[in-house]
Amino acid sequence: MKSHRFIPLAVVALMSLGSAVHAQSGAQKPAEKMDHSAAPQASAKPAPTETEKVFEKLKSLEGAWEGSPKVVPPVPDIDGKPAHIVLRVASRGHTLMHDLKIDGIPDNPLTMMVVDADRLMLTHYCDADNRPRMIGKASPDGKVVEFDFLDISGHAERGHMHHAVFTFVDENHHSEEWTFMMPGDKPVRVHFDLQRKINGGSSTGK
Secondary structure (H helix, E strand, O other): OOOOOOOOHHHHHHHHHHHHHHHHHHHHOOOOOOOHHHOOOOOOOOOOOHHHHHHHHHHOOOEEEEEOEEEEOOOOOOOOOOEEEEEEEEHHHOEEEEEEEEOOOOOOOEEEEEEEOOEEEEEEEOOOOEEEEEEEEEOOOOOEEEEEEEEEEEOOOOOEEEEEEEEEEEOOEEEEEEEEEEOOOEEEEEEEEEEEEEOOEEOOOO
16 A cells, blocks of 8 residues: 655665665664663654644634524625635645635635734635735633734725634534625624534534
8 A cells, every 4th residue: 555655765875775775784783772761862852832832722623504694784695695614724724715605606715814923814715806914812711812903905995804703612512703895994793603514414513
């Protein structure tokens, strides 16, 4: 069975060469007793930072979710329509992808969350053709992660996503609130109460 782990050919070659040299030297010299007390100890994995802990909690939201948005002020094309959100951990655990789809809306925006140095960074790839970035922080009790606007690239003249809040309720329920800043700095807030989809259905337990 083929291995799916990616190992560069140069590394394989060096490993093979090292094994051959070690075998040859072992054949020429008698075995020596190793002093294990002098052997260097493997370094312990560093403890996760507070930012990494918050990111791990966000990654616990991985899966499919559904709910209906509540929009203030109301937007008829969005308000009350069924919404489907998929969160997926990617890039070997280094990225959390947020994929939103609202029934009747032809396009769906993507959002990526990563740990950047010691910052929790969110980048929203908006259908308004811009890419705002936000910095996230958790509340003292860890139940809320709030993202504040940092900067933006692309075309911002039609408005941009400005703020996001994730609130943990329990394993199968969480809420999200996204604030879109219209031209003239007029905010539109979209709130989702979401429940996890389990085995093709929805979780209804509290």
